[in-house]
Every structure is written in C-alpha cells, then in structure tokens.
Amino acid sequence: xxxxxxxxxxxxxxxxRSKATTQGIMLDVIIALCPALIAxxxxxxxxxxxVSAVCVGVCVISEYVARKVMKRSNTIADLSAVVTGLLLAxxxxxxxxxxxxxxxxxxxxxxxxxxFGGIGQNFINPALGARIILLTSFPSEMAKWEAPLSxxxxxxxxxxxxxxxxxxxxxxTTENLPSLTDMLLGNRAGCLGExxxxxxxxxxxxxxxxxxxxxxxxxxxxxTVGVFMAIKSGFDMTFVLYQLLSGGLLLGAIFMATDYxxxxxxxxxxxxxxxxxxxxASLIRCFGNLPEGVxxxxxxxxxxxxxxxxxxxxxxxxxxxxxxxxxVKEDKAS
Amino acid sequence: xxxxxxxxxxxxxxxxxxxxxxxxHKDTAELEVVRMPVPKKVVLPMQQxxxxxxxxxxxxxxxxxxxxxxxxxxxxxxxxxxxSVSGKVTAIGNVTLPNGAVVQGVTIxxxxxxxxxxxxxPPKADTLEDFLKAVRASGLVGLGGAGFPxxxxxxxxxxxxxxxxxxxxxxxxxxxxxxxxxxxxxxxDILSGIHIVKDMLGIKNVVIAVENNKPKAFEMLKKIADxxxxxxxxxxxxxxxxxxxxxxxxxxxxxxxxxxxxxGKLPADVGCVVMNVASVAFLARYIKTGKxxxxxxxxxxxxxxxxxxxxxxxxxxxxxxxxxxCGGFCEEPAKIIxxxxxxxxxxxxxxxxxxxxxxxxxxxxxxxxxxxxETDCIRCGRCAAACPMSLMxxxxxxxxxxxxxxxxxxxxxxVCMECGSCSYSxxxxxxxVQTMKAAKAxxxxxxxxx
Numbered sequence: 001x002x003x004x005x006x007x008x009x010x011x012x013x014x015x016x017r018s019k020a021t022t023q024g025i026m027l028d029v030i031i032a033l034c035p036a037l038i039a040x041x042x043x044x045x046x047x048x049x050x051v052s053a054v055c056v057g058v059c060v061i062s063e064y065v066a067r068k069v070m071k072r073s074n075t076i077a078d079l080s081a082v083v084t085g086l087l088l089a090x091x092x093x094x095x096x097x098x099x100x101x102x103x104x105x106x107x108x109x110x111x112x113x114x115x116f117g118g119i120g121q122n123f124i125n126p127a128l129g130a131r132i133i134l135l136t137s138f139p140s141e142m143a144k145w146e147a148p149l150s151x152x153x154x155x156x157x158x159x160x161x162x163x164x165x166x167x168x169x170x171x172x173t174t175e176n177l178p179s180l181t182d183m184l185l186g187n188r189a190g191c192l193g194e195x196x197x198x199x200x201x202x203x204x205x206x207x208x209x210x211x212x213x214x215x216x217x218x219x220x221x222x223x224t225v226g227v228f229m230a231i232k233s234g235f236d237m238t239f240v241l242y243q244l245l246s247g248g249l250l251l252g253a254i255f256m257a258t259d260y261x262x263x264x265x266x267x268x269x270x271x272x273x274x275x276x277x278x279x280x281a282s283l284i285r286c287f288g289n290l291p292e293g294v295x296x297x298x299x300x301x302x303x304x305x306x307x308x309x310x311x312x313x314x315x316x317x318x319x320x321x322x323x324x325x326x327x328v329k330e331d332k333a334s
Numbered sequence: 335x336x337x338x339x340x341x342x343x344x345x346x347x348x349x350x351x352x353x354x355x356x357x358x359h360k361d362t363a364e365l366e367v368v369r370m371p372v373p374k375k376v377v378l379p380m381q382q383x384x385x386x387x388x389x390x391x392x393x394x395x396x397x398x399x400x401x402x403x404x405x406x407x408x409x410x411x412x413x414x415x416x417x418s419v420s421g422k423v424t425a426i427g428n429v430t431l432p433n434g435a436v437v438q439g440v441t442i443x444x445x446x447x448x449x450x451x452x453x454x455x456p457p458k459a460d461t462l463e464d465f466l467k468a469v470r471a472s473g474l475v476g477l478g479g480a481g482f483p484x485x486x487x488x489x490x491x492x493x494x495x496x497x498x499x500x501x502x503x504x505x506x507x508x509x510x511x512x513x514x515x516x517x518x519x520x521x522x523d524i525l526s527g528i529h530i531v532k533d534m535l536g537i538k539n540v541v542i543a544v545e546n547n548k549p550k551a552f553e554m555l556k557k558i559a560d561x562x563x564x565x566x567x568x569x570x571x572x573x574x575x576x577x578x579x580x581x582x583x584x585x586x587x588x589x590x591x592x593x594x595x596x597x598g599k600l601p602a603d604v605g606c607v608v609m610n611v612a613s614v615a616f617l618a619r620y621i622k623t624g625k626x627x628x629x630x631x632x633x634x635x636x637x638x639x640x641x642x643x644x645x646x647x648x649x650x651x652x653x654x655x656x657x658x659x660c661g662g663f664c665e666e667p668a669k670i671i672x673x674x675x676x677x678x679x680x681x682x683x684x685x686x687x688x689x690x691x692x693x694x695x696x697x698x699x700x701x702x703x704x705x706x707x708e709t710d711c712i713r714c715g716r717c718a719a720a721c722p723m724s725l726m727x728x729x730x731x732x733x734x735x736x737x738x739x740x741x742x743x744x745x746x747x748x749v750c751m752e753c754g755s756c757s758y759s760x761x762x763x764x765x766x767v768q769t770m771k772a773a774k775a776x777x778x779x780x781x782x783x784x
Binding site: 022075265 | 351354594599667668677678679683698706711713718724725728763768
C-alpha cells in the first residue's frame, strides 16, 4: 500500500456538490434577458444596442475597478455585473445620452452594490437604484421616449402609454394608445427593455423552468396590480390589460423584484413582498404624481425585506405552534 | 408469534419538504455481498457507538474467540464490543477514529480459525426485560450509520404508546448498497426480525419504507411479507420518493406515518420506532443463534476503487486491507470517505479499522473530490429550500458570523441533523453544514457560560 497520508483531501461533508454556480445562475438570467434585448434592437434600432453595450461595459469595468481599489477579489467572472448592466439599460429610454447611461452604471455598481459589500449585500436592486438616481438627476433626458420603429422613418418623440391613458377629464381612453397586440409585441413607447411583453414573458418562463426564480413573486406582484386595477376601474378588463402591459411592470415583476439579494427567501415572505410591490406600484400609478411606480415600489419593498424576513422565518420542522407550547408550559408549571 | 399480512403497495403518506436530488451512483447494487478472507489482525475501538465508551475487559496476551466480550461499560447508553476474530490480544492502546477522536482499542492477532466463543447460545428473550438485556449483550447499534445503541432505542418508556414500527430501507445516501443487498439476500431475516420487535414491544403497525429507485427490493420485501399471509395485523410496504435525506429518521417517520417529530424529541414521542433494515435482520439472526455483532456489510466504491464490491468483514478490519481486497486503487485517490458522500467522514489515511456504524468506504479520484472555490452568498435561498428541517442556513451563517447568540437560538439550529442538503445545493459552494456544526457548538458553549 502506497503511503497516502498528507495526500488525501480532508474536508467537511458533504463530499459531493450540486453543479449550480453563481456564474451559471447569472448566465441563465442573461439568456432570459436576450429575447427582450433582441426585441429592443428591432424596435429601437442600433441605439438600443448601444445603450445596452455602454451599460454592460461600464458596469463590468466599474466592478473590476471598484474591487481592485478596495483590494478585494475580482468578481467580474460571476457575471452579475453584466446582469446589472443589462437591467439598467432595459430601464432607460433609448434616446438617453450615452454618458448618462454610463453614470447610471457607475452608480449602480460602485455606490449601490460595492459600497455595501458587493454581490449579495446590496439592500436595493442596483439597476433600480441607479434608475432612480438618474430619474431624479436628469428628469428630461430620462423621459426621451422614442417611438418604436422610428429608426426606420425618422426620430419622433412620443408619450408613454401610462402617460396618455387618460383624457383631459381624467377618464380612461384608448384613443391615444397603441393596440393591445402592439402592447404585447412592444410597438409602444417606453424604456428599451420593458416594451416587449412577449419577450419578457418568454424570458420569465425560461427562468421558472430552469428553477432560477420561483413564480411566486411575479405572480403575486402582477396579480395584485391586476386586482387593484380591476377594482379601481370597476372591472374594465381593457384598462386592466393596458395597466399590466404598460410601464415596467413585467420587467420589474419578472426580473427586478425577483433579484435574490433584495427579495425574501421564504415562501410566505415572497408572497408578502410580491403583494407589497403590487400595491405600492398601483397606488403610485393611480394616485401619485408619477405615471409609473414599479421602480419605486420594488425599491421600497427591497428596504422592507429584512423585516419581512424576520416576520416570516419558518419554524423549524415539527415545531408546535407557540400558543400551544405556552399552554403546555403552563400546564407543566401548574 | 402474531400474524402479519401485507396490505399492498403504498405511496408515501406525505411528501417531505426540502431535500435534494443527488446522483445515486448505486453501481454496486447488483453485486452480492462477498466475505473477505479473515484478516491477520483486527483493531477494535472501544467506541463504536453513540454513548459511553467501553473499557477493555481483556489483557494483552489473552486468547479470545469470536463473539467473546472484550470491552464493556456500565453506562446504559453504550454497547459492548466483542472479539471479531479468534486469536490473541497483542496490544491495547490508542486508536484514531475517522472523526479524529482518539479512543482505546484492542488489537487481536487472528489465528485464522474464526473459532466461536463457547459461551454463545441463543439468548433468553421471553420477556421484554430479558429481550432488551439480550439486545444490549448483542452489541447491536444502528447499522444505518448513526450507531445509536439499539437496546436504548427499543427501551421505549411506557407512557409513549408506540404503535408503529418503521423499517428503514430507504438508503438515500449515494453509492451505498448494503441495505439493498440485505433486502435482496436476507429478506427472511428481516421478516422474522420484524416479528420479534413487534411482539416484544407490542406494536401493531409495521411499515417497511424503500425509496422508489429500488423496485427489486420493493418486490422482494412485498413477496416475503405476502407469503406471511395469515390474518391479523398488516405489514405495509411503502415506496418513498427517492430524495436525499429520505432515510433520516424524522423524514422517514413523516413519510411513513404523516407524523412530525418535534424539535428535541424522538420518534417514540409520536408513537414510532424506526429501525434500519440491516439492524432488524441482524436481530433475528442473533435471537436465533446468539452470535453477537462481530461483522458487518459495507459498500466499497468510488471512482478510485478498482473493483467496487459489497463485502462482509469482521469489525476492526483495516480499511487499507479492505481496499486491497477490492483490487486496490485504479487511480490515485484524492479523498477517502468512511460512510456516504453526504454525511460520511473524509479520513486522513487508510490505516483505520472498520467500526459498527461504518456502512461504506468510498475512494474518490481527483475530479470527484475537487473542492470548488467559495464565493459570496447571493441569497438565492436554495439552502433554505433544501433544508428538510425548515431552517434558513444562509441567515444562520450571517448570525454566526456576527456571533449573535440570540438570533441563533431563535433560528432553532439545534434541529439541524447535518444532512448536508444546504451545502450540496449552494451555488456559492459555501460550507454551510460546517457553519451549522460550528453554530451548534457555539450555542452549547454560550449556554454553558450562562
């Protein structure tokens, strides 16, 4: 027998591991974002691809530089910066100046992600945080909605559906709105990644099938908005459908609210979080000054996640409910 | 003896939560258990069970025979150790166990005769008291891997009202196939063992639970139980979803009966006794012959083993010799595990003896043993989803890093059975089980300080 001492690996069990890696998960998210990316290219032209490329590029460089400066390990290989870049780009109008997109990317990675410790530590979604920073810093540039397919014809700026849903007397009207089919395919104004509902749903299904996300958050989020809008409009289903397909709801519910780091882990927590997101988004849309509230809703709920988590931590297997336990204790005491 | 009848095929009562789908690697399943030639010497550690270690009852120079007691303890939670070969005691000194603990060990040089000890005769087991005494004398401990003394398990307090005997043939750990072989080769022993335990403890229901990836074992058990088709109580045979850790005691109880064992409680608290299939089969043979636990079956497998086998060896046989018997290594092993890959212990060398609870020896080649780089937690929640005990390993890790005793207590980590599902599923390759073990020790320490 050959001497094996000091040659064998000794480590804690388990000695087998699943194949899942952070990189693999992020790659799956990138794949899921591809249909929407392609759609944005078709709808908004090369400009959309340029904005995406700038965001992804600057995010990855920021991640690399920030880690280097902070003397931490290089993490660009986990691909999370690419995801952040894509999501940020998806939340920008195609007409946004590229330097603004770059500022947003730096803010997302450096301020929101790395300042708090990097992947897994940020308390709000980096892409959404950056979008809000940009919205408040550059309000006019951030509202440069280009009409889709205008690259074929000429540049036309237009209003997004959420802003043109109501007439002067604040009644819902489809007069100035694209058809529902156009809404589904993305032939409407909006941020470059949020317009094509079909592509987003396709990506969402991919993530659910690959078990990267659970459907709980998207369903409760979108469901809550649907129910809220139905009640508000007296069950006008056209209104509900327009509400669901417009703005960043699908993008937010499928790709941003499900961000692991900033959403609860437990099943109950996910439900509370999803409903909370839906409620806040609906309230902003209906009663706020802004036409769109998905980003703010998600960020607000992000902040509440630690509290939701505290409230919804499941009891260990076989635990008797607290009340019963107290009773048992009292019985024993007496 | 009471009459038992099979009530047919059953699916698991409830699906247990959590768990992970692991590659089974049960390549040795169809290999019959072969006996290894008598080793030249055996080293018998005085601690092969959970509980108090034994003290040697023999001296250097003594001649011993197979089945002779060579170590015992006066503590209740303990099990005597018997000579596994006949020969001469040549040394009593320290031996290192797979977990690194150092205990006393008795070395016996074999005379090759395997002479049986004269005092061996079928034990008296007419009353429960005699039966439990006999079980203790047999040295039997849970053969599934835990090593809990069986006589302690069977000594159920009168107020517990145990009504169900669950026979655990799940064998959910990858690679290991000895319980499966037990079902295939010794099914009649299993049946008579069940009768004995059932009658002695006055238990009504019997469930034999097999994972559904072992259809042959299922058929075999069903056949023997069917042939026992007299009127009376029924043995149920149950197919469980093959999902690790299905064979864990609490999971087993839930799958088989729908009952949940509360934290800090035992299956008996919900009216169940769970026994490993090999343990119950041994019990039947012991009651018939009186030959105590001196050998056991184990699976030798893994990518670095030349000829994987299921073998039966005298306890105390050197692991290196066992590997040599299996053709040695076909490539250089990078990791050798005593037990299964999910909960087994990786050992520092092969110069260790086989103990009662050792159900496998695995040697993994480089590729299978590679430790992948740990990255940061992304809070994906896979660990929480995989935890059969409904814990949140990632949050516990955070509390542990912060040294937050209160949060750790609230998290209920003491129910953690260290099954490894969290570490297995973690995409960041975090050693979560290690953290859980550390957290448990930390809490015990904190509790002791108060």
